[in-house]
Amino acid sequence: MAPSKDRQRKMARAKYDRQMARRAARERRRRRIQAGVGAGVAVVLIAVGVAWLGGVFDSKPDDPTAADVCAWTPQSAESNPDLKDVGTPPTSGLPTSGTEAMTVTTNQGDPIVVDLDLTSAPCSAASLRYLASKNFYDNTECYEITTEGALHCGDPSGTGQGGPTYSFYDENVPPAPAPSASATPDAAPLYPTGTVALTGVPPGTNGSQFLIFLKDYDPKDPQYPIVGTVSSGMDTVTKIGKIPTVDNGSGAEVKPKEKVVVQSLTVGAAPAPSASTAS
Known part of the structure; x- marks a missing residue:
């Protein structure tokens, strides 16, 4: 076992x-x-x-162009009768890249076409586009050639105090040059001939008023936000730049001796040049 x-x-x-x-x-x-x-x-x-x-x-927004990128500050027409109420531009769905054509037809020659800078100044371009859609600028006078050498347009009242019943902040103001750079003779001007910029009263409260520089301007303290550059119609710009100025009634000789009238201002595809250049 x-x-x-x-x-x-x-x-x-x-x-x-x-x-x-x-x-x-x-x-x-x-x-x-x-x-x-x-x-x-x-x-x-x-x-x-x-x-x-x-x-x-x-x-992230599905569409970057649809983001809220602009803020419009209300202005009272009761406190300033020179303001014109046409509502406010949209705040969303605004293009923020590339360029767009703004066509200024005057009584001085071929239309002036401006390439609006949508990348650097989307709100400025949006305001111009909106006001153009309301015929805000049509049959208004460019009543001043500033001491800086720019044609001053965009105020239907012709007082320098007018505009829409909203304002908005500065965009694309050139940086002030360094002292060494300003002394360099070959340095490019901050506002070359043909530059289009906005201007407000006081500065920084932009509305409808804009400047077309008729000559180079190179300030030590830039304050005008650039919105675009003239791409065609420089012959008209040159012609306007030769118009002599007279006293505007305040002792300042800034009023063009010959009227400069904006017959129409559109934003979008530039129209074909007209064969007629009434003056």
């Missing part, structure tokens, strides 16, 4: 050893799976953290 019992004990021991080996194998496999899952989760968490720091999860 003893050999039989020894054999049984050996068989039981072998069975136990096999069970322990299988259990150990399962435990090693379970640990490997857990380690792999943990490593994967760690990699995902690291990737999410990097993406978060990079701003991937920041909220």
